[in-house]
Amino acid sequence: MERDTKIKFYGTGFFIILLIGLGYLVYRSNEFKAAEVIEKIHVTGNHLLAENDYLSFIKLEDKSLLKGLTLSMIKSRFEKHPYVARADVKFITEKEVKVFLIEKNMYGVILRKSNPLFITENFEVLPIISNTKINEIPILSNVRETNSLKSPSEFKTEDIVEAFKIIDATRFTNSGMLKNLAEINLRNGGDVLLMFSGLEFPVIFGRGNEAKKIIYLETVLSTRFNGLLEESSYLDLRFTNELFVGRMKKTDS
Numbered sequence: 001m002e003r004d005t006k007i008k009f010y011g012t013g014f015f016i017i018l019l020i021g022l023g024y025l026v027y028r029s030n031e032f033k034a035a036e037v038i039e040k041i042h043v044t045g046n047h048l049l050a051e052n053d054y055l056s057f058i059k060l061e062d063k064s065l066l067k068g069l070t071l072s073m074i075k076s077r078f079e080k081h082p083y084v085a086r087a088d089v090k091f092i093t094e095k096e097v098k099v100f101l102i103e104k105n106m107y108g109v110i111l112r113k114s115n116p117l118f119i120t121e122n123f124e125v126l127p128i129i130s131n132t133k134i135n136e137i138p139i140l141s142n143v144r145e146t147n148s149l150k151s152p153s154e155f156k157t158e159d160i161v162e163a164f165k166i167i168d169a170t171r172f173t174n175s176g177m178l179k180n181l182a183e184i185n186l187r188n189g190g191d192v193l194l195m196f197s198g199l200e201f202p203v204i205f206g207r208g209n210e211a212k213k214i215i216y217l218e219t220v221l222s223t224r225f226n227g228l229l230e231e232s233s234y235l236d237l238r239f240t241n242e243l244f245v246g247r248m249k250k251t252d253s
Helices: 002-037 051-057 071-079 158-173 175-179 210-231
Strands: 040-044 084-091 096-103 106-110 117-120 124-127 139-141 181-185 192-196 203-206 232-236 244-247
Touching (some): 040 051, 071 084, 071 096, 106 158, 139 158, 158 175, 158 181, 158 210, 203 210, 210 232
Parallel strands (some): 106 139, 203 232
Antiparallel strands (some): 084 096, 106 117, 117 124, 181 192, 192 203, 232 244
């Protein structure tokens, strides 16, 4: 009985090893075969760059460049792109591959005298590549300590943290309002000014109490206070629990 049990045990083990080996050989053969037949790559999940711009940047825009590539190699190429957090790749036909991208979340565009830069939700600074779509991403202007800023690097300063708090508060309050948030002027450490698309005057935001101020601001902008804003020159949110509407002074003609 003991001998029969050992024979069954070794037989089962050998069978499992054989299956694993066969599976590996099938996988490798599929990879090799795939390397010979890939003719087209489709990209989805891309918002910052068009499909052709992604493919051009990683040098896969031409059919002749696909020869010899495997799925894992294509995945690796995409995940080395500065905008990409993750890429999943699979066949959709015998000769076509689809790449599913998850792009990094760009929180803002740091505006400075030299080239502008992206900053992600993880405070990673990245270059802005040609043809990148930067609409609906707020500009962060007059940020302190940007003279020696390089990409890629991490840039977590008091000004950037303040800007991120404003962006987060706006997103949680009204995502539509965030799309219209055009600029956060950090004024080199002074009172923050906000500019919104469609709003001709600035919002003097100050610093601190970001969530509360954004709720006040959303209420004012959504109701327009029965036309009160039409003749305004600014909104002032710097004072606790108060919002001031600046009116343009009329001059005698």
